[in-house]
Structure formats: C-alpha cells, structure tokens
Amino acid sequence: MQFGDQRKVAIVGAGAVGACSAYVMMISGLVSELVLVDINRDRAEGEAMDLAHSASFIKPIKIYVGEYEDCRDADIIVYSAGLSQKPGETRLDLVSSNLGILKEVLPKIIDREQDSILLMVTNPVDILTYAAIKLMELPPKRVIGSGTxxxxxxxxxxxxxxxxxxxxxxxxxxxxxxxxxxxxxxxxxxxxxxxxxxxxxxxxxxxxxxxxxxxxxxxxxxxxxxxxxxxxxxxxxxxxxxxxxxxxxxxxxxxxxxxxxxxxxxxxxxxxxxxxxxxxxxxxxxxxxxxxxxxxxxxxxxxxxxxxxQQVDLSPLEAPEETLSRKLPQNVEFPQFTGYH
Structure with a gap:
C-alpha cells in the first residue's frame, strides 16, 4: 500500500471510543479524510458535526458520516463497533454478542482483495481479531488488534x-x-x-x-x-x-x-x-x-x-449475501456504542 498526502481512515462504531479516536486523529493532522459509520446514524452525524465545527482551528480535513461501502477505499478501517463491558463483566464475557455483530458487519466493510488495514478495537479484541482473519480469510499481517x-x-x-x-x-x-x-x-x-x-x-x-x-x-x-x-x-x-x-x-x-x-x-x-x-x-x-x-x-x-x-463458529463467511441474511443472536441489541479497555 502506498500512502500519499491523501490518507483516509474509516471508523466503524461512533461511540465513546470511536469518537475519541476520531478526535485525536483529527487534531493530530494525521489524515485528510475521516468517515464515521454507525448503525445509529444520528449519533454519528452529531459526532461528525461537532468535530467539523473545529475546522478553523486545525489542518484541513474532510469529516463526514458514511455507509459501510465507504470503508472500501480506506487506508485503515478502525473497528470499534459492539456492546460495551458492564460492571462485573470481563472482556471475554462479550464474545457471543460482539462476534454476532462482527459477522453481520465485516463482509460489508472489507474483502480478501482489499488493501485496507483492519484495526480491531472491540473487545474481546484478541478473539475478534482472530475471528476477522478466519471469517474473511484475510492476510494475517493486514489484521491488527489494538491488543496491549x-x-x-x-x-x-x-x-x-x-x-x-x-x-x-x-x-x-x-x-x-x-x-x-x-x-x-x-x-x-x-x-x-x-x-x-x-x-x-x-x-x-x-x-x-x-x-x-x-x-x-x-x-x-x-x-x-x-x-x-x-x-x-x-x-x-x-x-x-x-x-x-x-x-x-x-x-x-x-x-x-x-x-x-x-x-x-x-x-x-x-x-x-x-x-x-x-x-x-x-x-x-x-x-x-x-x-x-x-x-x-x-x-x-x-x-x-x-x-x-473453540466454543464459537468461525467458519469462513462464503458470501456477503448469505452473511447479511443471517440473524443476530436474540439477545443482541444495538445500543449506543461505548468502549471499555
């Protein structure tokens, strides 16, 4: 992958972690284009507006709310979508719900031929990083977890x-x-x-x-x-x-x-x-x-x-159409995405 002056980062999940990541990348001048994607579009639009209103204080940057397909040409896709850890829970307690969401979202944002680097942030990050590699059969060096x-x-x-x-x-x-x-x-x-x-x-x-x-x-x-x-x-x-x-x-x-x-x-x-x-x-x-x-x-x-x-199904997702028709587990909802690290 060759990066010029135009650098695009897509953030999937515009909750507390995603929005904070967008903010620090914006003020660092690291990217020229920043797209926020979230199932709660109103929340994402509010975050994008709030960030964009700082335009006169920072290096020029394009900030907007997009759809899943807007991730396809991103240099980096930051995946921070999912349910947050509650008091008394460990990160591993989130496996079932957040894996279900990942299976639903992943085929919409990346494929095997894409050059994007996928940066996994959602917990449990180690298991979801492994899942992303296996589900989409992606090159392991292009899938990174925020890890430790x-x-x-x-x-x-x-x-x-x-x-x-x-x-x-x-x-x-x-x-x-x-x-x-x-x-x-x-x-x-x-x-x-x-x-x-x-x-x-x-x-x-x-x-x-x-x-x-x-x-x-x-x-x-x-x-x-x-x-x-x-x-x-x-x-x-x-x-x-x-x-x-x-x-x-x-x-x-x-x-x-x-x-x-x-x-x-x-x-x-x-x-x-x-x-x-x-x-x-x-x-x-x-x-x-x-x-x-x-x-x-x-x-x-x-x-x-x-x-x-070993307790979860990580069989490769054969086709986006099949994946998108699958239902999430009954107990999975899409609240305001937050973060817990």
Missing amino acids: VLDSSRFRYLISDHCKVGAQNIHAYVIGEHGDTEVPVWSRANIAGFSVEDFCIRCGHPHMDIELISSKVRRAAYEVIARKGATFYAVGLAIRRICQSILRDENTILTVSGLLEDQYGIKDVCLSLPSVINRSGRERVLDLPIAKNEEEALHHSAETIKSIQ
Whole structure:
C-alpha cells in the first residue's frame, strides 16, 4: 500500500471510543479524510458535526458520516463497533454478542482483495481479531488488534510514577491477552539500559512492589469504569499511535494483537507481542527473550483465549449475501456504542 498526502481512515462504531479516536486523529493532522459509520446514524452525524465545527482551528480535513461501502477505499478501517463491558463483566464475557455483530458487519466493510488495514478495537479484541482473519480469510499481517498497546502504556506510567522518570524513557511491555491473563514483562523492563530494580537502587527510590504494579495494570480498566463508566481517552490515543505507525510507515515496535505462528511454541491464536508496524500492517513479530515464569504465563494466556475460540463458529463467511441474511443472536441489541479497555 502506498500512502500519499491523501490518507483516509474509516471508523466503524461512533461511540465513546470511536469518537475519541476520531478526535485525536483529527487534531493530530494525521489524515485528510475521516468517515464515521454507525448503525445509529444520528449519533454519528452529531459526532461528525461537532468535530467539523473545529475546522478553523486545525489542518484541513474532510469529516463526514458514511455507509459501510465507504470503508472500501480506506487506508485503515478502525473497528470499534459492539456492546460495551458492564460492571462485573470481563472482556471475554462479550464474545457471543460482539462476534454476532462482527459477522453481520465485516463482509460489508472489507474483502480478501482489499488493501485496507483492519484495526480491531472491540473487545474481546484478541478473539475478534482472530475471528476477522478466519471469517474473511484475510492476510494475517493486514489484521491488527489494538491488543496491549494501552496496557503497555499503563505499565510504563506506573513505573514512571514510582521512579520519577518520564514514561517515554521507560521500555516495558505487556504481552498476551488484552485482559485478565495479560503478562507484564518485568524481566526486560528497563530505564536507560538499567533494569528497573537497579535503577531504583542507584537513584535511592524505594523497592518497587512488582505484584502490586502488575495488579494495577490488569485492574486499570475496572478501576476507571467504576468511577466514570467507560475508558476512551487513553485507548483513543493508542489507536492514533497505531494508525500513525501504519500511515507514516514508521516501522514502530508496538504490542499489537496478531496471529501467532509458533512464537514461544504458540500457534493459531491472536495475542499481543512486540511487533514491527508499518504501511504493510504487522510486518514481523519479535520473539523477546523473557523469563521462564513469564513464558509460562503467556502460554496460560493463550490457552485461555483458545478455550473460548473453540466454543464459537468461525467458519469462513462464503458470501456477503448469505452473511447479511443471517440473524443476530436474540439477545443482541444495538445500543449506543461505548468502549471499555
């Protein structure tokens, strides 16, 4: 895919996460055309109008509400449509409803011959990323899940807060599921080349409680939702960061979710690992040397996701006409799309 000055991003699902993503991409000047698509057209129109009214303050951009077919020529399709996580639910509890919606929408926005990069954001993001690849038989490198990009940022923030060093100077990753079995990789976390433990000793900071910080990373979304109802600012910025890496062909290393092909002996599941991201999508996956207990935790994360995948039908969708005639599960409704990450 070759990007010129004209860069188009389509956002499917104009709820809190989709609208926030549109906002941060608009003010960044990253795209020239931004289309919002949502089953609740009034909501999408309201968001597009609100964004467009800032025209005199930003770089020129075309913002509008479109139909599913408007995604066909997009450089990136951001998929954020679906039901949101409720208090007391885990991300994995959303599988049935959001998979049903994905089967309904996906054939309308992308096909096997399309050059678009599909960026999955809806939870459970690892399972839905895998589903998108299998349902439409898409090239795995062109289907990316937002994965643990946000979780890695949370991890760096918490280390930063303890060590009093800018988060941008902390190199630390969260791998595995975007969810309760995610794995903060302490064995490779470093600050200016120092291990986190060595840095704390040299700089006179108190001992870092690794278990407490790991728990805070995993529990971050639950804590936010308990206080304000949803998460969307940070994930919106994470989405923009991934899109920037693609559109500017940056070869950035990000912990996106993608199909594993025997990394750490794990296959046939989508999980987050440090990956090189550029205009082609997920160019390659890096086998980061990690501690034995971290590798064991990664395998547990993979088995957790696989156990759910085995319970759902991910047969390829043979034709859009057939897909569009299928009914969603009876308990699936289309409320105002929000987000929970």
